[in-house]
Amino acid sequence: MDKIEHIGIAVNDIKEANLVFKSILGKLHYKTEYVESEDVLTSFFDLGESKIELIESNNKDHTISKFLNSNKSAIHHIAIKVSDIYFEIQRIKKEGIRVLNEIPKQGADNQLICFLHPKDTLGVLIELCQEK
DSSP: EEEEEEEEEEOOOOOHHHHHHHHHHOOOOOOOEEEETTTEEEEEEETEEEEEEEEEOOOTTTTHHHHHHHHHHHEEEEEEEOOOHHHHHHHHHHHTOOOOOOSSSOOTTTTOOOOOOOGTTOOEEEEEEEEE
16 A cells, blocks of 8 residues: 545535635646546546545436435545555455455546445545556
């Protein structure tokens, strides 16, 4: 495990959230990207060695939308950068922690991603990510 790669924040309106975070951070987001594998729109703000990812879904049945039904905008997940996502998936499974996708999928910002089951991680959704 290398570092916190990004913190994902679920939002209802990514354009509005971009304006709020521009005001907070004093800079513009550097990228907006639709992630087909997750069916979400993302926006990234660079914070030195880490990033903030804003996430919006227009699909009312998506986990982001369901998450936002009980939260306004809130931290959705913490992403940890790894150098070998395949190794980490196997290592974590041996520790008894379930993964939500055993085969890494394409995520935003040129990353391979895998989520750990929040029931096994004290209720925190953790994303592993490796730059492609």
